[in-house]
Amino acid sequence: xxxxxxxxxxxxxxxxxxxxxASFSSECEAVLRLIDAAKGPSGRxxxxxxxxxxxxxRAGLCGFPTLAGAxxxxxxxxxELDVEPGAEDRAREVVDRMRLAFVRDLxxxxxxxxxxxxxxxxxxxxxxxxxxxxRAVVAxxxxxxxxxxxxxxxxxxxxxxxRSIKPAAILLDVHLPGEDGFTLCHRFKVDPELARIPVLxxxxxxxxxxxxxxxxxxxxxxxxxxxxxxxLAIRVSRACAxxxxxxxxxxxxxxxxxEFFERGRTWLQRGPGSVVFIRTPPQHLAAxxxxxxxxxxxxxxxxxxxxxxxxxxxxxxPASVASDxxxxxxxxxxxxxxxxxxxxxxxxxxxxxxVMTLMRDAHEALIEARYLDEPVAVSxxxxxxxxxxxxxxxxxxxxxxxPDVVRIIDTQMRAAGHGCTLAFDGEQALAEIDRCRxxxxxxxxxxxxxxxxxxxxRLNEREGPRPAVVVISxxxxxxxxxxxxxxxxxxxxxxxxxxxxxxxxxxxxVR
Numbered sequence: 001x002x003x004x005x006x007x008x009x010x011x012x013x014x015x016x017x018x019x020x021x022a023s024f025s026s027e028c029e030a031v032l033r034l035i036d037a038a039k040g041p042s043g044r045x046x047x048x049x050x051x052x053x054x055x056x057x058r059a060g061l062c063g064f065p066t067l068a069g070a071x072x073x074x075x076x077x078x079x080e081l082d083v084e085p086g087a088e089d090r091a092r093e094v095v096d097r098m099r100l101a102f103v104r105d106l107x108x109x110x111x112x113x114x115x116x117x118x119x120x121x122x123x124x125x126x127x128x129x130x131x132x133x134x135r136a137v138v139a140x141x142x143x144x145x146x147x148x149x150x151x152x153x154x155x156x157x158x159x160x161x162x163r164s165i166k167p168a169a170i171l172l173d174v175h176l177p178g179e180d181g182f183t184l185c186h187r188f189k190v191d192p193e194l195a196r197i198p199v200l201x202x203x204x205x206x207x208x209x210x211x212x213x214x215x216x217x218x219x220x221x222x223x224x225x226x227x228x229x230x231x232l233a234i235r236v237s238r239a240c241a242x243x244x245x246x247x248x249x250x251x252x253x254x255x256x257x258x259e260f261f262e263r264g265r266t267w268l269q270r271g272p273g274s275v276v277f278i279r280t281p282p283q284h285l286a287a288x289x290x291x292x293x294x295x296x297x298x299x300x301x302x303x304x305x306x307x308x309x310x311x312x313x314x315x316x317x318p319a320s321v322a323s324d325x326x327x328x329x330x331x332x333x334x335x336x337x338x339x340x341x342x343x344x345x346x347x348x349x350x351x352x353x354x355v356m357t358l359m360r361d362a363h364e365a366l367i368e369a370r371y372l373d374e375p376v377a378v379s380x381x382x383x384x385x386x387x388x389x390x391x392x393x394x395x396x397x398x399x400x401x402x403p404d405v406v407r408i409i410d411t412q413m414r415a416a417g418h419g420c421t422l423a424f425d426g427e428q429a430l431a432e433i434d435r436c437r438x439x440x441x442x443x444x445x446x447x448x449x450x451x452x453x454x455x456x457x458r459l460n461e462r463e464g465p466r467p468a469v470v471v472i473s474x475x476x477x478x479x480x481x482x483x484x485x486x487x488x489x490x491x492x493x494x495x496x497x498x499x500x501x502x503x504x505x506x507x508x509x510v511r
Contacts, residue, residue, distance in 0.1 A: 015133075015136070016058070016061070016062050016133035016134075016136060016137050017062040017063060019133060020058050020059070020062045020064070020133065021106070024102055027051070027055055028095060028098065028099060030051065031048065031051060031052060031055075031074070031095055032092070032095060034047055034048040034051065035048065035081070035088050035091045035092060035095070036088070044081065044082070045078050045079055045080075045081045045082055046078075048074075048078040048081065049075055049078040049079065050175065052071050052074045052075045052078065053071075053075050053175045053204055053205070054130075054131050054175070055071050056068050056071035056072050056075060056204040056225065057129075057131060057134050057173070057203070057204045057225050058131060058133055058134055059071055059105075059226075060204065060225035060226025060227070061133070061134050061137045061138065061225065061226060062133070062137070063105065064101070064102060064105040065105065065226050066101040066104055066105050067098055067101040067102050067105050068204070068225065068226050069101070070094060070097045070098040070101050071098060071204070072204060072206065073094055074091060074094040074095065074098070075204070076207070077090060077091055077094060078091075123147055123148065123167070123168035123169070123240065124147070124148045124149075124150050124165050124166075124167040124168055125142050125147045125148070125149050125150065125167055125168060125169050125170070125171060125236060126150050126152055126158065126161060126162055126165070126167040126169070126170045126171065127139055127142075127149050127150065127151055127152065127171045128152045128153075128155075128157075128158045128170065128171065128172045128173060128176065128181070128184070129151075129152075129153070129171070129173045129202075130153045130154065130173070130175075130176055130177055135151050135153075138171065138202070138229075138232070139151065141229035141232065141233065142232075142233065142236070145229075145233035145236075145237075147168075147233075147236070150165060150167060153177070154176060154177045154178055155176055155177075155178050155179040155183070155184045155187075156178065158170075158172075158184060159184075159187065159191075159194075162188070162194050162197065163193055163194065166193075166194075166197070167197060168197070168198075168240045169197065169198045169199075169200060169220075169236050169239055169240050170188065170197055170198070170199045170200070171200050171201075171202045171236070172184060172185060172199055172200065172201050172202065172203075172219075173201075173202060173203045174201060174203040174205040174210065174214075175203065175204075175205065181201060181203065181214075182213055182214065182217060185199050185201070185214065185217045185218065185219055186217050186218075186360075189217065189218040189363065190356065190359050190360040190363060192257055192258060192260075192261040192356075192359075193258075195257065195305060195306065196257065196305070196306040198220040198221075198239035198240060199218070199219045199220055200219065200220055200221040200222070200223060200235060200236060200239055201214045201219050201221070201222040201223060202223050202225065202227065202232070203222075203223075203224065203225060204224065204225045205224075206224035206225075208498040208500055208501055211224070211498070211501050211504070212500055212501060212504050215501075215504040215505065215507075216367050216504065217367075218363070220239040221235050221239060223235065228481070230481075230482060231481050231482070231492075234481070234482060234485050238485065253289075253293035253302060254289050254293060254302050254303065254304055254310070255301065255302065255303050255304070256303065256304060257303050257304055257305055257311065259303070260301055260302075260303025260304075260311055260313070261303075261355060263301055263313075264301060264303075264313045264355045265355045267301070267313060267315050268313075268348060268351070268352070268353040268354070268355055268358070269351060269352060270351055271315060271316055271350075271351050272315075272316060272318075272347065272348045272349050272350055272351065272353065273313055273314055273315040273316060273317060273347065273348060273353070274313070274314045274317045274318065274319055274321075274322035274345055274346065274347040274348075274358075275311065275312070275313055275314075275345070275346050275347070275355065275358035275359055275361075275362045276311065276312040276313075276314065276322060276326060276343055276344065276345050276362060277305070277309060277310075277311060277343060277344045277359075277362040277363050277365070277366040278292070278309065278310040278311070278312060278326070278341065278342075278343045279308060279309050279341065279342045279343070279366055279370070280308060280309070280310070280333075280338070280341045281308065281338070281339075281340070281341075281439070282308045283465050284333075284338045284341075285308065285310075287333075287336070287338055288310065288333060288338060288341060289302070289304075289310065291329065291332065291333060292310065292312065292329065295325075295329055295332075296312065296314070296325075297314075299315055300312060300313065300314050300315070301313040311359070311362075313355075317347070318347060318349075319345050319346070319347035319378045319379070319381070320378070322345045322347065323345050323376050323378050323381075326343045326345065326375070326376045327375050327376050330342075330343065330375040330376065331375070339394060339395075339439065340394050340439070341375070342366060342369045342370050342374075342375060342376070343366065343369065343375065343376045343377075344362045344363060344364065344365030344366030344367070344368065344369055344376070344377050344378075344379065345362060345365055345376060345377070345378045345379065346358045346359075346360075346361035346362040346365060346378075346379040346380075347378075347379075361379040361380075362379060364379060365377040365378060365379040370507055373416060373417045373418075394418050394419075394438075394439040394440060394506075395418070395419045395421070395436060395437070395438045395439050395440075396413050396418050396419065396420045396421070396438055396439065396440050396441075396442060396506070397420075397421045397422075397423060397429065397432050397433060397436065397438040397440070397441045397442070397467070398410060398413070398420055398421070398422050398423070398442045399422075399423045399424075399425075399426070399428075399429040399441060399442065399443045399444060399447065399452075399455070400424070400442070400443075400444040400447070400472065401424045401425065401444065401446075401447050401448060402444070405444075405472070405495070406422060406424075408499055409442060409472075409499065409502065410422065412499040412500075412502070412503060413503075416503060421436050421438065424447070424448075425447050425448040425449040425450065426447050426448070426449050426450025426451060426452070426454055426455045427449045427450050428449075429441070429443065429447075429450070429455050430450070430455060430458055430459075433459070433467065437467075438467050439467060439468065440467055440468045440469075440470060440506050441467050441468070441469045441470070442470050442472050442502075442506075443455060443456070443469055443470065443471050443472065443489075444471075444472055444473060445471060445473040445480065445484075446473070446474075452471060452473070452484075453483060453484070453487060456469065456471075456484065456487035456488055456489060457487055459488065460487060460488055466488070468490040468491075468506075469488065469489050469490050470489070470490060470491045470492075470493060470502070470505065470506060471484045471489045471491070471492045471493070472493050472495065472497065472502070473492070473493075473494065473495065474494070474495040491505050493505065
């Protein structure tokens with residue numbers, strides 16, 4: 001779609017909307033037939049869930065937001081059809097609400113402009129979506145925003161295409177033919193050729209556990225349809241900037257990931273060894289690289305994985321020894337004010353180990369270490385009991401004048417072992433940033449004295465490093481989201497929100 005214009009975008013949206021309107025009645029009838037089908041091993045629940053999931057995604061992108069919400073409700077209800085008495089009646093009621101929502105949304109203004117977003121000279125974005133209309137609309141918006149959208153309909157298409165074109169970013173639906181999006185995201189993140197490419201989920205699957213699963217697998221963002229396309233373009237741009245903004249292989253003694261993978265494969269064919277994933281804040285990456293290179297042995301390999309991760313191969317080193325060394329190293333980094341740094345370790349016990357398998361196991365151990373808030377976790381090792389764990393989390397400044405919101409977030413952060421400082425207006429927030437140097441600032445927009453936008457603007461005027469800022473606001477308008485990102489916000493979460501998802505997003509930003 002290189003060279004697409006606003007005309008092509010408008011045409012794609014108009015065509016998709018026309019097809020959606022023409023087919024909606026028949027799709028409702030198909031939904032009702034599945035609801036009325038006999039119970040038993042017919043797979044009706046899974047079939048209904050898949051049908052309504054696709055309907056929800058198309059509704060959101062074609063200008064039917066109320067209908068999209070009703071479809072999501074029916075999708076969640078589908079799993080109860082064969083087990084919950086009365087589920088069929090509730091499902092039929094939702095279909096009735098879907099029909100009313102369709103009529104109401106017909107008057108929705110769908111003329112939205114993607115606007116200009118900075119890109120890497122029409123960088124390619126791989127769109128993995130099996131619905132033709134949704135894929136065409138997203139591609140049109142991204143083309144108008146300065147990207148070159150590349151389509152893929154299935155997981156196998158996506159892997160082959162990604163290897164061929166090396167896109168700047170990947171947009172990924174959860175519900176796909178064959179492997180689901182979660183499995184595909186994991187395959188991207190453990191593949192040496194593709195691991196550095198940022199992955200953003202774009203899906204109608206919006207349950208808290210699903211969003212948390214996507215972020216834990218290494219996704220750079222998780223967006224739930226319907227999504228404002230200007231915001232989508234901004235989030236793609238920011239993910240690309242994080243992943244590609246700094247080359248990581250220039251530090252002395254730090255090799256590229258491709259070289260690490262090849263040399264690591266040779267080492268492991270000759271003998272056992274440990275592979276380590278090390279996650280660090282991007283602003284501290286150079287310091288972490290220098291310390292690790294000084295501390296490890298000459299024959300140990302240190303590789304650049306992406307803007308916030310290093311990989312380490314320690315030949316002929318058992319997992320327990322590697323864990324002890326990494327724990328001591330993380331301790332020294334923390335003494336120097338470099339936090340949070342986390343590591344995952346996986347080891348082979350004999351020659352012939354697979355570097356790909358060890359990379360996957362070390363990555364899963366890293367996710368476990370982040371979840372447990374431990375400096376290091378070892379793949380396959382027993383988990384420590386809560387009483388044995390000493391939590392040394394990140395420092396968080398929470399800025400909000402709503403006592404209920406403050407209470408919820410403060411409790412969640414402290415329960416996870418993080419230090420939480422409170423501020424109730426913008427002036428107090430700036431003073432606390434100077435005093436406690438937090439890793440993350442959670443910032444409301446509507447506050448006394450100085451609002452959130454003013455706080456962001458003041459931070460922009462300062463020299464030196466600044467904390468990651470997560471805007472938390474009841475204002476979800478496109479203009480507010482865009483302005484916050486333009487002023488340097490790292491993420492934007494709209495109230496009401498899940499505290500668990502907020503925790504996952506904060507952890508992603510400082511990883």
